[in-house]
Amino acid sequence: MLYRTAGQFKTSYKADHALFPVRQDALLLGFILLLAFVVFPLTASEFTFRALLIPVLIYSLAALGLNILTGYAGQLSLGTGAFMGVGAYACYKLLTIFPEMNIVIAIAMSGFFSAAVGVLFGLPSLRIKGFYLAIATLAAQFFLVWLFQKWAWLYNYNASGAIQVPNIDMFGITVAGPRATAMTQYYFVLGVVSVITLFAINITRGRIGRMWKAVRDMDIAAELVGINLMRAKLTAFFVSSYIVGVSGALFVFLWRGAAEANLFDIPLSFRVLFIAIIGGLGSILGNYLGAILIVALPVIISTVPATFGIPVDSAMVEHLNVMIVGALIITFLIVEPHGLARFWAVIREKLILWPFPH
């Protein structure tokens, strides 16, 4: 009943290739947007904003960036955390050199810095593949984090070596820094994430996206049909690191408030990779589902046993969390290599046919 497609006729190619060929999808998305833009802000507490909603959005944006590179263009990267760092430090330098700059412009521009660095470290992908490339991106990870520590200019020669977010106003409202409220930050992040998601959906549906998928599925065949491998791979690195850089800027400026170089170390890269794997490589929706799962998991572990009278101390929560994420990754790879997004696709298929089994 819910997903009856009868009566929705498509009479042109344009209609067949629209963003929402099935009307119910658009309705569902409208419902989710209503939840995100109206219902959550009205009902959420300060804790929910800071511990769940904002991190879910930022992590899903970072995973979206990685997914474009790994899931769509097939280039495995383990250096996401460092590219987030480039975005964050670039945004910090931009805002300290030009204090009058609008923060939206600063964040949008900081993405270009990480995109440039991403393309630079993507250059080896033209010659090396697979695991060799994955290790090459680790080179970016280790080198950049070292640079964030040693290059004092990056953190304005602070004694602490950390970058601190000042109070930043936009049109008279404080959006970043200690004075900003969680709700304005949430709206800011939600706005940026929505715009970039729309962009990502369209670029992966279009000519460039199909070029990436061809390279991912078989690069030699892609080259034979006339795809310029160099351009395809480097655009993937560019777009991916741009999005990752923006998410890094948001990560520090609208959530953490301060950052040290170590924050962008390997665990961050891996967390983003897990979100992309568990959510589903090669899917936009998957990033959100994966981020929700990864961010909510420690909260669930610490609250659910407690309601049954078995309190778990915080160190144990951390250990259990790591263990369960590891087990989840293995389970997903065995049961459903396409991740959570595939689960939703299966449910949707069933709903279209319901109540008939075939």
Place this chain on the structure above:
Amino acid sequence: MELLNAIFVKPFADMAAAPDFLLQVLWEGLVGGVLYALIALGFVLIYKSSRIFNFAQGIMVVFAALTLVGLYEMGVPALLALPLTLGVMLLLAISIERVVLRPLVNQPDIILFMATIGITLFLIGLGEIIFGGENKVMITEQLGIPTGSILFEPFGGFVSIEEKDLTAVIGAGLLVASLLVFLNKSKIGRAIRALGDDHQAALSVGISLSTIWVIVWFIAGVIALATGIVWGARAGVSFALEVIAYKALPVLMLGGLESVMGAIIGGLAIGILEKLFEIYWGQPLLGGNTEAWFAYMLALLVLLFRPQGLFGERIIERV
């Protein structure tokens, strides 16, 4: 001009001025290199026999060392704890094969790689729950490893060599030699190499895939234990040890993923070069701690000219 001097002249002048210090640096680099080579060897062994890039090798080192020390702390005598730890590694190998590898047989390489990342996380969580997250001291003396140091006096200066490092270098050499003999001469070794060449052909002549996988992962576990004892004796046993696994990855790139010789030579080369670079270029010019990335940058440079690494097999793709 001054910069050129600091890059090209001064380091070599320093080396010539204090040859005893240079020797000391080279020795330290060699010992580090032996450890990288050992870890890389664990990777290569598994990659050769099953095309799995085993990211969990680093955590296996930590896990083996923690088990050994943990058993000793529970009151098991040191020399009994050693075989017990080997038993735990065998159990680990069997369960990895059963739970993870068997259902994932014939999946793309990348899926298996991610599965080993999953194993890594699972073992980190499990290890922390069982043994706690704090730093432990390796039971070096109890295992009968000498702990003194030997002083040499070449070129009028002096070089100090710790006996446990010497034991480690000799022990690692013996381990590698016996491993090479095992791989090249024994029946199981031949089976392992056959599987590496072609799974289906090996299966069709009656080689059991699952048995060989268990054996290979167990050998990797033994190597991990050896690495864990040596590195634990130098730096203590904690989850920070996992970092050395990341140091072994550029060794693999340099040496090639499927070459045992490559792992050994690459490991020694990177160990020595990164120490030299750190002491003579990194600290005076770049503010130190260049060991964090030097190996990676070196490997990256080599890969640009030889994508399969120095000793790797050339991958030829035909459509």
